Amino acid sequence: MSIKRKIALLTTLWLVGILLAVNLTVYYAFLRITTDNERDLLLHRAHTLLDKAQPTDILQGKNTDLLQIYLPDQGMIRLLDPHGKILQTIDNDNEILQIAPEPVTSDQSELYRKSVGNILVVRTPIVSGSQVLGTMEIAEKLDVLEDHINILISILTLCSLGAIGMSLIGGLYLSKWILRPISGMVHIMEEIEQSLVYRKIPLNDGSKDELHAMASTFNRMMSRLEDNFIRQQQFISDASHELKTPLTVIEGYANMLRRWGLKDEENGRVAVDAIYSEALRMKQMTEHLLDLASTENKPELAMEPIELVSFSANTVDMLRKLYHREMKVISTHDTLLLNANPGTMNQLLHILLDNALKYSKDSIELILSEKTHSVTHQEGIEIRVKDKGIGIPEDELHRVFERFYRVDPSRHRKTGGSGLGLSIARNIVRLHGGTIDIESKEHEGTEVTVFIPYP
Known part of the structure; x- marks a missing residue:
């Protein structure tokens, strides 16, 4: 019925x-x-x-x-x-x-x-x-x-x-009138199911009742689904494009080895090195894709208190020894306690510092301090990573969190970046209830600011 x-x-x-x-x-x-x-x-x-x-x-x-x-x-x-x-x-x-x-x-x-x-x-x-x-x-x-x-x-x-007769007739007409938006919603859903084209329900702004609220919620859901679908298509397209390049390189050198074998030792060594390098890059990209999917799909993280000053110093020491670069931690307090997930927090610091190292040859600064957020007025800890690298053009700043985006695409082979780091960083910050912002001037440097509130 x-x-x-x-x-x-x-x-x-x-x-x-x-x-x-x-x-x-x-x-x-x-x-x-x-x-x-x-x-x-x-x-x-x-x-x-x-x-x-x-x-x-x-x-x-x-x-x-x-x-x-x-x-x-x-x-x-x-x-x-x-x-x-x-x-x-x-x-x-x-x-x-x-x-x-x-x-x-x-x-x-x-x-x-x-x-x-x-x-x-x-x-x-x-x-x-x-x-x-x-x-x-x-x-x-x-x-x-x-x-x-x-x-x-x-x-x-x-x-x-x-x-009773008038009630029955009136009830039928009244229910038909009340349920008209729902019927329209069902009709649109059926059209979406058949055509796979996202549509919205026309709204009557003169009526702000529960049905209007339901239709508005449905339209917002459609917008979000459409946006997610577009992002998914773009993600697949970008990932396919990014994986196509190393696969082409591997295929080319593999064909060379198949044709010439190991008769030319020098060319063979170059081919093997190139294949190995591209395989590592593909592995890194795959790991980043998995990290991105993991941070996007996790509803919440297991938090525990960490002492951020020593925690950050350990990360910086490891990267300093690995890259042989000058890096320092500056803190307004000897100790700063933060309720966070150690694994993802370590990953966040690695991403921010790794980006700074790739695009700057000068000293890198990691600055820690207690702050009150200027918008939400929440108390928390601010993490800033400053470099004096190539910077980001002002008209490109809004794209830095997009997947596979790189400031200088021509340098990505040299730096080894996949363009996924800041997308992962944004998801990690979101899971901690914080915010992330970037300020940059071309040829002067970049400063990434992360704010994580106290619970």
């Missing part, structure tokens, strides 16, 4: 429940009120009759004419002695006589539901002084009340059926 029909059915069932409760309330309230009114009228008639006659005269049958005057149209007046023995009965409807006599000492009333209809009986004691001499019963058949009840039931039934 569709949601539209479910909504219409549920609203109709809810209305049926409400109407049933209301109709029962109206019915029993009407029955109670009209019965109470009839009872009051009969009691008033009985009291008036007793006020106009002497108790002993009534019980002795001397006021028959008076009893006839107060006899209801479809009713009975019956006189009883204190023990319930019938002394006199006046009636104009024999069906009422089936009501059993019952002596009382105070005013009472009772509604009898018989096959012939509803019969209301009031009983009042006949007293002389403080002595109860007998009981007067006045009964009336409530045919008019039954007619009124039947009319009421007919009206309530017709009105309820009309309301």
Whole structure:
């Protein structure tokens, strides 16, 4: 069953429940009120009759004419002695006589539901002084009340059926109108599934309801999926292009070895060295691709406290010995505690320092300090890596975090870069809840600033 029909059915069932409760309330309230009114009228008639006659005269049958005057149209007046023995009965409807006599000492009333209809009986004691001499019963058949009840039931039934019908029709149209954006969303999803072309739902800015919010969320999701799809296609294209170059080199030298073998020792050595070099570069690129995928897909990292000054000094010492370059750590504090993931933090420092080493021949500075972020106003640690290298053109700064981007593509063989380092660095910083920014001037140098907030 569709949601539209479910909504219409549920609203109709809810209305049926409400109407049933209301109709029962109206019915029993009407029955109670009209019965109470009839009872009051009969009691008033009985009291008036007793006020106009002497108790002993009534019980002795001397006021028959008076009893006839107060006899209801479809009713009975019956006189009883204190023990319930019938002394006199006046009636104009024999069906009422089936009501059993019952002596009382105070005013009472009772509604009898018989096959012939509803019969209301009031009983009042006949007293002389403080002595109860007998009981007067006045009964009336409530045919008019039954007619009124039947009319009421007919009206309530017709009105309820009309309301249910209108509710069912209105529910169908209302649910169709409410679910129109969802139907449009389903239609667009089906088109996307068939054509693989991303589309968005047209929005009505005049309505800011939940359906508008859902459609807006769907459109944002489509934009994000489309962007991710484009990035994925670009990534595949870039990766294929980057891998094509070393594979071409390997293929060329392999063909040379296949044709000439090892007859020319010098050419053979050059070919083997070239193949080995390109294989290492492909291995490095593959590792970087895996690192990039790993940092992008990790929802969170296992954090632990690390002392950043000594941690950074160890990394710098290792790179200094490896590259035989001048590098130094500058810190505003002797110790700086940071809650971070040691493995990815070490990878981050390697990426930033390795980039500085590749594009600069001068001394590299790693500066550590406590800072308050200028935008978020969070307290944290700032890591800056400064070099005096070739710099980055101002119009290229916005591209430095793109995959496979290199400032000087012609130098990438010489430097060995894959263009993935800063993309990995950005993901690592993001996983630590921080920010990364780059300032650079061409031919003057570059400064990379990483801010990681305290937890």
